[in-house]
Amino acid sequence: MNLRHIHLLLTLHVCFSNAATSESYEETLQLTPLPDGKVSARFAFKTLASTNIEENQDSDDRPQHYKLFPLALGQLLRAQSISELHLSLNAGKWDYDKWGYPIDQSVASGAELWVWMSESSSNGTSVDQRWKDLSNGLAGLFCASLGALDETRTTKPQWAFGPEGDLLSSRSYHLRHAFLPSESVCTENLTPFLKLLPCKGKSGLSSLLNPHPLFGSNWHGIGVHVRPLAHESMELTMTFGAVLDPVRLSRGKRDWNFDDIFGRPIGRACPVASRSLIKVVLPAHAAYQIAPEPTTVDKDGATYDLTMLSFPLTIGMSWPQEERFQHSIASPSNPLSARRIITGGSQSRGDILFHFINNQNVSQDVVCVETAPWFVNYFLNTRRVVVNGIDREDIILETAYTLPRNHQPSLLETVLRLPAHSVTEMSMSFLKSFIAYTQHPPDAERGWDLPAAAISFTLTDSHPQEPARRLYTRNLLIDLPTPDFSMPYNVIIMSSTVIALFFGSVFNLLTRRFVWVKTRATDIVRD
Template identity: 45%
Template sequence: MHRASVWICLACLFTPTLGLYRGENYKEDLRIQPLRDGRVSTTFSFVTVLEGAVPRNPKVLGQPDESQHYALFPLTLGQILREYAITELHLTLNAGKWNYDNWGHPPEAGVSTGAELWAWMGTSELSTVDERWSGLRNALSGLFCASLGSLDSRRTTSPTVAFPLSGSTPPFGLHELRHASLPSENVCTENLTPFLKLLPCKSHAGLAALLNPQKVFDADWHGMAIHVIWKEDVGVELKLTLQAVFNPVRTSAGKRRDWNLQSLFDRSIERSCPVASSSSVTVIIPEEKNHQITPKIPAHVDGLAVYDFSSSSNFTSPSNIAMYWPNEHSFQYPLPPLLSLTPLSVKRTIHGTTQTRGVLSVSVTNNSPQEVSAGYLEMMPALLTLWMHTLKVEINSQIRSDLLSGLKYHPPSPQSSGRLSPSMLQAVLTIPPKSTLKISMEVNKAFLKYTEHPPDAMRGWDLPGAVFFPLPQSTNDASSGHGWERIYTPPLLVDLPTPDFSMPYNVIILSCTLMTLIFGSVFNLLTRKWVVVEIQE
């Protein structure tokens, strides 16, 4: 730790030499927003840009690649991107449930529970997209210490409409999408440590010094994401984000919603990252006027309080940004009913009285006064079979088939590995204003071999959440006005037909007992000798 501090001090002395990092730019930002339920949303954003860089053409994978010399861009991730010719990459690791109604849309749309990975790759005759997808999953699994290797063909789909290219399309060949999710993946310190190693200053300086794992993983919701996007006029952009929703009311003794950097992260910003071109903390000022913020700034521009922590600013000592409500004795939670902060509210359940059949129900509420059109995507593993002839769309207990269009369904298909691919259901929903649309369909639950069940078979199986997304080039006033992105429903826990795993144990015990009795009796008969022993008086 002392050695790292010495190197950072030396780097600060040579701050004017930032011109040596030609073609690379790094900036960081922290966004803090007090929420109406007393919680505090924090979003860290670390962006590194390789100016003028172009993704590798997959048609030249057999040829030697150009040398990779990075000063700010992480070499470990850059080698993976070049090895498998990745044009665009998105990886998210989240824990918890994002509350859209009370927290609004997140700054980063990817808030699905567990792990979600999707990538765009160009086609090539030298190496197929599926082969490179397998190598990418295993490489990222080792880099971030996550179970991404489990995202095999049983969980991989290609929903191109819901997950389009975020950047530009390279001129070489066609591109294909691969998407997979693992809702049962847990997020822990083993994932945060390699995440921080991708930053130029690691966690020794800059805003990343606030990332205390004991505090971050104690939040009500937390997640990290890695985005690699190619923009034609900019280059390759790497964006690392970490989101967390803290609850100061729960952790404070007086049940107050006051917060500061020290109370949220148990750390403060002691030094700036010398290679960051910009480093700022942005606090979104709440609409209510009975609050105070320190340090005070001359003016709040557009409801934002911006603090500059870059090395070029006057930042020289530790700073602790704080917001408090002096006239509030204790925080009073707002009483329902509360207006939703998002145009759509979604609920999704699966119910049934048996382990073989059930009903999947989805309820979508349009909170806006305008009609909303949204895409609906279900990606179900082969554990469940959707019976499309039972699909019903209802509003106020009246069947409205005209509100569902563009229905596409891909049933599970056998793969070369002998496994079944997941099913994919995609449709366009039209929700009238101030109404609730209900979708229901019957499902069948698969019978698995006893060797295919996980160790905790009685717990059940996690199913990925459904995705609602705005339609491309949508002219809907509600969607364009709110600027909403993808909405993820929480995952479902389904109870499949499970064998009684205690029976093999009982059979083994009974068999061993019988074998012991039989073997012991036969062994005694064969080896014991009967002799007459005379006992003298």
């Protein structure tokens, strides 16, 4: 078989693949200068396949043919009958007060996984078993500790985390949600992430994903989102976000370019991308310069089309009138902000406080989702709600509380109606359980991680089809009653010392021979 025959076979294979499954791939990079001098970079790699994610889930006989959609992920979703999946791995703390609301809402530190899965499956396994198999499969696919998302961390929220795709009305679905706040993000997660992309990080926007500058940013995260769409199609969106600090890199100025914040330019465009765009949000009240000349400029900012530019490509923005960047103390006012703290220094009891600020002219309904490990028990009878210094229990519309049983986490969902221009505080007490010394982690003195609370809400001016927004509080540490782990080591050291001295003395007496040594008179030295 010569090269001509091989080329013909490859052409026929591509033609049949295109006929079987129509897929498209596009990539977008959005760069947003922030008020504190930092730059938010958000990569989005979107793959659209004509094959429905729920097509023939009741049968494993139908083969799967993908051209651009990652086969490893598609096989896992089909094997576990997953209809919609959302996975995020984040490190750092997203500052809502300085950076505003992010495009990707799942920005809590650690790992978060929530899925909608069909009640029936081809292999006849239960929903809980398929959830376990899915977390283990994703752990191997992304080289993360997602296998720890077992029944001790899994919850079933009722009013938050609604489906973002077009689920079939003829099927029954179940929601599973889990947090792993101690999980971090590193190069081991970025490498398999790049392997799932069509260009593998060799060309296009994915070539800018350089681990060294990205993992040194103030916040960075990986996201994988799969959802079904109408007309029997599915959408995969793989995202990578980072908040970079050019002021720290340039020692005082907020000027940036690709060589500074990413460490490299774009060498060439991704050949399989139908659209490859770079969007730069332009400042509204500052004199700036951007180079090279954008392809288009509109009210949303400057847009670069990689299909119309020359390579290597590096984009930069500078503020020529600024000799040194002066950070403004004033921060953007978000419509809604929330934070959470723990008070009390006791190792057996404590109080948790939620702080909500509604800056809108109308009231705002929010759903507060609080997930706690099984050793934290909330007392709802101690819950108190204060609005602008006045007790207001009437703003609580709904409450759902799942008790922590059989080492399963507790789930507290509260629906609140926050008045306009109000400061609301909700507090309650909780009890810390005693756990066995074998259940403590190796770094027991550090404390236990309490996952971030999710605040779900829908703004009054949002689009009717827009999904509910979510903002997350920061992770917290709980100090549990911890035994003195140093005592066993002291006992071991002392026992080992006594045994060594006893054994050495006895062994010395049993093996040494005591004999008389005769000496000559000349060997005695006299003074």
